[in-house]
Amino acid sequence: MYEVKATDSAAGGKLACEIYPDVFVIQGGGVISTYAGQANGVCPCDPLPPDVDASFEISDSQLDDAVEWATSIHEPESSRYAPRPDPSATKRNYSRLKASYDLGLIVEAARCYLDAAIAHPRDTVGKNWGIACLPSWEGTRVLPSHGYLVFIDLGSGWGMDMSAIMEGDVVRGYTMTVEVDRRTLEEESGQSLPELERRFADDVTFTHPTHSVFEGRAVSLSTEASASNVAFPAGLRWQRAAAVLADRLLLDEGNRSQRELHNQWLAEDVLRAN
Known part of the structure; x- marks a missing residue:
């Protein structure tokens, strides 16, 4: 298990952390990305207010999935996913x-x-x-x-x-x-x-x-x-x-x-x- 700082909120009010650019791990399990499924290039999370200070734990498998997503985004020539736009x-x-x-x-x-x-x-x-x-x-x-x-x-x-x-x-x-x-x-x-x-x-x-x-x-x-x-x-x-x-x-x-x-x-x- 790893502890991460919450940076965003996801659907249903769950906490999320943008562990890599455009890749988010979700409190309670799961990984989502700007380029996953229906997101279609639109960020699936909203930034938390600057005064929110929260953290949560993620599993080894969540971290592994996040690494795979980050690799696919930053190495588009070897990926089926769309290249990452300029922030x-x-x-x-x-x-x-x-x-x-x-x-x-x-x-x-x-x-x-x-x-x-x-x-x-x-x-x-x-x-x-x-x-x-x-x-x-x-x-x-x-x-x-x-x-x-x-x-x-x-x-x-x-x-x-x-x-x-x-x-x-x-x-x-x-x-x-x-x-x-x-x-x-x-x-x-x-x-x-x-x-x-x-x-x-x-x-x-x-x-x-x-x-x-x-x-x-x-x-x-x-x-x-x-x-x-x-x-x-x-x-x-x-x-x-x-x-x-x-x-x-x-x-x-x-x-x-x-x-x-x-x-x-x-x-x-x-x-x-x-």
């Missing part, structure tokens, strides 16, 4: 985001960017752009403090991302970052970039992305977001500058990684008001 694209990651962070604030921030940068987001979602959900989670219950909660992927580059400001294990706030075209930002604001940096030094962090895809034309704008203020300062006219850069990135086919990372459940929330 970012799963309903499980969406549920974790919803349980542990301010989903309403995250959705509003993503809408703010899409309204500014993407002309017809509903028509192009999952094709030209996608939204990643907890891309650094890697199947664990703790997100690294430097990790992204979400980012909007335009294929050859990111347009927007959001991260948590952590104090230990406590979320103190959120940071929203958008990528914009420098020349357009200066034209729209009527000031040079150094002048803008001085003007908004208390509210906005300006950085210069070095990735070759931006060709030196991009500026990253970061600000702390809250439920009462999901926006950059009014005088910083970033919206058209974000749209200009997004158009350039969308024209570059690049690496359409959002097809693997795109989370349809989070996208549905973001697009609901559009």
Whole structure:
């Protein structure tokens, strides 16, 4: 017998432990997986609230079955089961985001960017752009403090991302970052970039992305977001500058990684008001 920590709840309220990514052992016996039977790629369990601290025992045969399932998922070339999707694209990651962070604030921030940068987001979602959900989670219950909660992927580059400001294990706030075209930002604001940096030094962090895809034309704008203020300062006219850069990135086919990372459940929330 082995003792495991409960991470989830299964059908009938039974405790479950995600002993391997997408493989769950159940209190009282049994093993289930995202790829078993009627689950058909949908997580069969729900994450327990963070304050629940429980454990239970599993048998040797349960552990053996769990190992077989994990092997079939991670070695699909020798298995009859479907390959494991990126965790970012799963309903499980969406549920974790919803349980542990301010989903309403995250959705509003993503809408703010899409309204500014993407002309017809509903028509192009999952094709030209996608939204990643907890891309650094890697199947664990703790997100690294430097990790992204979400980012909007335009294929050859990111347009927007959001991260948590952590104090230990406590979320103190959120940071929203958008990528914009420098020349357009200066034209729209009527000031040079150094002048803008001085003007908004208390509210906005300006950085210069070095990735070759931006060709030196991009500026990253970061600000702390809250439920009462999901926006950059009014005088910083970033919206058209974000749209200009997004158009350039969308024209570059690049690496359409959002097809693997795109989370349809989070996208549905973001697009609901559009």
